[in-house]
Amino acid sequence: MPWRPVWLRRVGLCLALLLWGSGAGAALQLDIGRIVSGGATARGVTLTIDQARGQIRIAHLDVVGQRFNNLHLECPRLSLADGRIRCRDGRLRGLPALADARLDLDYATASQTGELDIRFAAGGRLVLRSGKALGAQFTRLPVADLARFWAPAGAWQPTGTLSGQARLDAGNLEIKATLDAGGFADASGNHAAEAVVAELRLTADTRKTGWRWRAEARWEAGGLFWDPVFVSPVVTIRAEGQHEGPHLDVEELRIEAPGVPDFRAHGRVDLDAWRLVEGDLSLQGADLAVVVPQFVLPWVAPAQTERWRVAGGADLSLAWRDGALQAAELILDQAGFAYLGQRFRVGPLSGRVPWRRDAPEAGLLRVDGLHWQQLDFSPFVLNLTVDRDRVLFDQARLPVLDGALIVDGLALARTDAGWRGEGALFMEPVSMRALTAALDLPEMAGTLSAAMPGLVVTPQRVGLEGALVIALFDGYVQATGVEVIDPFGLLPRLQANVTAEHLDLAQLTETFSFGAISGFLDVELAHLQMAAWRPVRFEATVRSTPGDYPRRISQRAVEHITALGGAGAAAAIQRSFLRFFNDFGYREIGLSCRLVRGVCQMEGLDGPGPDDAPFAIVRGGGIPALNVIGYNRRVDWEEFIARVKRAVAGDTAPVIK
Amino acid sequence: MKAAWKFLMAMGLFAATLVFAQGNLEVNTPAIAALKASMADRHAQLAPLYASGAVGLKSDGSLAVHDANAVPLAQRSKLNTLVAAENSDRAALYREIAAANGHPEWADDIRRTFAQRWIDKAPSGWWVQDQRGWARK
Amino acid sequence: MKRVSTATAMVALSLVMAGCVTINIYFPAAAAEKAADRIIDEVWQLKPGAEAKEGESAK
Numbered sequence: 001m002p003w004r005p006v007w008l009r010r011v012g013l014c015l016a017l018l019l020w021g022s023g024a025g026a027a028l029q030l031d032i033g034r035i036v037s038g039g040a041t042a043r044g045v046t047l048t049i050d051q052a053r054g055q056i057r058i059a060h061l062d063v064v065g066q067r068f069n070n071l072h073l074e075c076p077r078l079s080l081a082d083g084r085i086r087c088r089d090g091r092l093r094g095l096p097a098l099a100d101a102r103l104d105l106d107y108a109t110a111s112q113t114g115e116l117d118i119r120f121a122a123g124g125r126l127v128l129r130s131g132k133a134l135g136a137q138f139t140r141l142p143v144a145d146l147a148r149f150w151a152p153a154g155a156w157q158p159t160g161t162l163s164g165q166a167r168l169d170a171g172n173l174e175i176k177a178t179l180d181a182g183g184f185a186d187a188s189g190n191h192a193a194e195a196v197v198a199e200l201r202l203t204a205d206t207r208k209t210g211w212r213w214r215a216e217a218r219w220e221a222g223g224l225f226w227d228p229v230f231v232s233p234v235v236t237i238r239a240e241g242q243h244e245g246p247h248l249d250v251e252e253l254r255i256e257a258p259g260v261p262d263f264r265a266h267g268r269v270d271l272d273a274w275r276l277v278e279g280d281l282s283l284q285g286a287d288l289a290v291v292v293p294q295f296v297l298p299w300v301a302p303a304q305t306e307r308w309r310v311a312g313g314a315d316l317s318l319a320w321r322d323g324a325l326q327a328a329e330l331i332l333d334q335a336g337f338a339y340l341g342q343r344f345r346v347g348p349l350s351g352r353v354p355w356r357r358d359a360p361e362a363g364l365l366r367v368d369g370l371h372w373q374q375l376d377f378s379p380f381v382l383n384l385t386v387d388r389d390r391v392l393f394d395q396a397r398l399p400v401l402d403g404a405l406i407v408d409g410l411a412l413a414r415t416d417a418g419w420r421g422e423g424a425l426f427m428e429p430v431s432m433r434a435l436t437a438a439l440d441l442p443e444m445a446g447t448l449s450a451a452m453p454g455l456v457v458t459p460q461r462v463g464l465e466g467a468l469v470i471a472l473f474d475g476y477v478q479a480t481g482v483e484v485i486d487p488f489g490l491l492p493r494l495q496a497n498v499t500a501e502h503l504d505l506a507q508l509t510e511t512f513s514f515g516a517i518s519g520f521l522d523v524e525l526a527h528l529q530m531a532a533w534r535p536v537r538f539e540a541t542v543r544s545t546p547g548d549y550p551r552r553i554s555q556r557a558v559e560h561i562t563a564l565g566g567a568g569a570a571a572a573i574q575r576s577f578l579r580f581f582n583d584f585g586y587r588e589i590g591l592s593c594r595l596v597r598g599v600c601q602m603e604g605l606d607g608p609g610p611d612d613a614p615f616a617i618v619r620g621g622g623i624p625a626l627n628v629i630g631y632n633r634r635v636d637w638e639e640f641i642a643r644v645k646r647a648v649a650g651d652t653a654p655v656i657k
Numbered sequence: 658m659k660a661a662w663k664f665l666m667a668m669g670l671f672a673a674t675l676v677f678a679q680g681n682l683e684v685n686t687p688a689i690a691a692l693k694a695s696m697a698d699r700h701a702q703l704a705p706l707y708a709s710g711a712v713g714l715k716s717d718g719s720l721a722v723h724d725a726n727a728v729p730l731a732q733r734s735k736l737n738t739l740v741a742a743e744n745s746d747r748a749a750l751y752r753e754i755a756a757a758n759g760h761p762e763w764a765d766d767i768r769r770t771f772a773q774r775w776i777d778k779a780p781s782g783w784w785v786q787d788q789r790g791w792a793r794k
Numbered sequence: 795m796k797r798v799s800t801a802t803a804m805v806a807l808s809l810v811m812a813g814c815v816t817i818n819i820y821f822p823a824a825a826a827e828k829a830a831d832r833i834i835d836e837v838w839q840l841k842p843g844a845e846a847k848e849g850e851s852a853k
Contacts, residue, residue, distance in 0.1 A: 189725030189733070223730045230734040298734055302741035489749065491691040531687035597683055682822065682829040696837045754829065766821040767830075774830040778840065
């Protein structure tokens with residue numbers, strides 16, 4: 001508030017004029033008319049003295065753009081003697097901010113020095129001294145009362161008290177103040193501060209043109225919420241610069257705050273347009289565990305703030321020129337990110353990501369760990385180019401298990417609908433033995449590889465054009481149209497069309513301990529939709545691979561298949577003469593299941609039929625031949641899976657031949 | 658003639674099952690279950706905020722901060738993230754129900770239906786929004 | 795006589811089926827309201843037995 005001492009000086013001048021116009025004596029009235037002094041104008045000034053009592057009236061007072069009407073200082077004891085004007089216990093009417101305050105005035109005309117002591121009803125005290133220098137001393141001065149002098153501040157309901165001193169001497173201003181129990185709040189509560197304790201120090205120097213200033217603040221207690229960010233102390237701010245015309249030049253600004261040990265900036269602000277014209281800003285050694293949840297996530301992903309865990313350090317520098325951000329650089333030091341517990345984890349991550357408004361810049365990220373679901377990737381390096389609003393990644397090889405994932409030509413770009421990534425994904429073969437071990441699945445032989453030239457990543461979906469191929473059980477499984485919906489949401493869903501050809505049933509049944517079946521299978525799994533790795537919808541068809549090969553099915557496998565139809569069926573076989581055979585011949589296996597809403601609608605070898613019509617699943621052939629007939633075409637999927645699990649788990653005893 | 662009767666009876670039964678199917682919307686998918694669980698979890702934190710008036714129910718089926726002053730300063734950032742997370746779950750829920758029933762274009766109708774039901778079922782004392790603005794139930 | 799009743803039945807049944815088709819095209823407001831109520835009860839834990847009840851009615 002640099003205007004306050006200026007205003008004081010003007011009051012001093014007024015009083016001096018009043019004194020010259022008067023003489024010591026009894027009842028006396030002086031009409032002074034108009035007093036003009038610098039930016040202050042008082043019109044209709046009248047001084048009345050009757051015995052000890054006195055009144056000073058000012059019809060209009062204009063000070064620094066504000067007009068006060070009908071001011072009226074009433075003094076129970078006003079004395080004009082010994083070249084001094086003294087007013088004790090005065091009351092000022094017409095200025096609500098000072099309505100309850102008591103004023104003591106003592107002014108010496110010869111030396112033109114004086115003192116105005118204002119005691120506020122709330123307990124605050126302001127002592128103003130004018131002489132060669134202007135001084136002010138204030139003790140527990142209510143901020144709310146001060147704010148009444150500036151109308152826009154009223155909406156912010158400022159609270160707290162200020163104690164300290166101010167001094168204006170030959171163009172040098174010095175203010176030292178302590179704010180206690182400070183705060184403010186807007187009506188919505190979206191911008192507010194409470195219980196703020198802070199120390200402020202401001203020195204300013206009026207040069208030939210403009211002000212040269214230096215400010216220091218130390219915020220020690222309380223809290224500030226500025227939607228959507230909450231900040232708490234200890235924060236220290238030091239700044240210095242110049243103020244001239246519409247420009248505020250900040251030569252140096254340094255901030256230390258929790259998680260932000262070293263923030264520096266300098267630049268020029270256009271106060272009329274309230275914008276940064278040019279400047280440089282640097283943040284060194286930021287603690288991401290503090291800064292990201294507090295400042296970054298509430299802005300960029302408020303809904304997911306609780307889901308991310310962040311660690312590590314970062315440096316950030318930004319450069320503004322001509323009112324626009326021109327260049328930026330982010331350096332990550334051993335940063336780590338985890339999403340939704342441990343589902344996705346990356347780090348330690350170190351490197352440098354630069355950006356320039358007018359030219360591409362090359363950056364690099366070294367990823368020393370990447371973990372997704374149950375897969376761990378070995379360290380890898382990402383070379384990237386930031387080209388304005390696009391990020392292009394060079395080919396990167398992400399080693400996983402005994403193979404690697406190769407991301408080729410991935411480009412991230414900002415579009416109107418958020419960011420979007422495009423590229424290609426290939427896979428150097430990973431052995432199924434390693435993969436199944438990593439995923440806690442029964443061990444399988446074979447290899448997994450992928451060639452997906454059309455990878456599309458957006459926040460809503462990950463789409464993969466091309467094929468994921470698993471060489472498995474002497475045949476292959478191929479997935480096309482792979483798509484992950486809502487990959488960063490609560491429940492990512494997978495869609496794909498899967499076909500498998502020539503799967504060796506002998507290996508398959510052995511892997512899953514399902515007895516022994518020889519022969520080959522073709523499988524088609526169309527419109528597969530999975531959520532949380534469980535199928536929600538598909539149209540599946542399983543058929544014996546056409547061709548000439550031995551087809552046998554063991555009694556144990558038959559038991560398992562029949563057990564899927566419910567308990568009791570297996571026992572029936574055990575009781576019949578069939579128990580004398582170890583295995584049976586078959587001609588064909590065929591089963592379809594259309595899963596919708598948790599119910600599997602089954603069909604056998606002969607296609608669709610009424611719900612109560614039996615359907616053949618295994619058609620016998622050879623000696624002895626065995627038909628497996630299903631009776632229930634509508635099967636609850638959860639129940640079906642539970643039965644498969646029971647059947648597999650129950651297979652503890654080996655098949656004795 | 659008899660055969661025609663039988664056929665029609667069978668068709669009639671089929672039609673009847675269709676009518677029955679229309680009686681319920683499919684809401685038992687893993688995605689909907691996950692969203693419900695996430696929202697029920699969050700409700701423990703949101704319930705006191707509804708009661709204090711910090712959070713209110715909007716007429717478009719989402720939540721909004723109604724009076725941040727009802728929450729201690731240090732919790733207000735958390736208040737915003739709770740509201741944002743709940744709104745993201747709610748939007749996903751409306752989308753999921755529409756998708757689970759094979760009609761993604763129903764999402765807005767479902768949102769409107771829910772908006773009305775959230776407000777109807779809200780206990781008295783909670784803040785709800787109608788055409789005229791905020792009101793206390 | 796028999797002929798007449800058969801014809802009536804056919805008309806009635808085709809009406810039923812036409813009705814179904816109509817329901818299919820438009821948004822099932824009543825069903826949506828019922829689904830909303832069930833989900834809201836669960837999320838707000840308004841009824842302790844909401845979960846069990848839902849299992850039954852879904853069947």
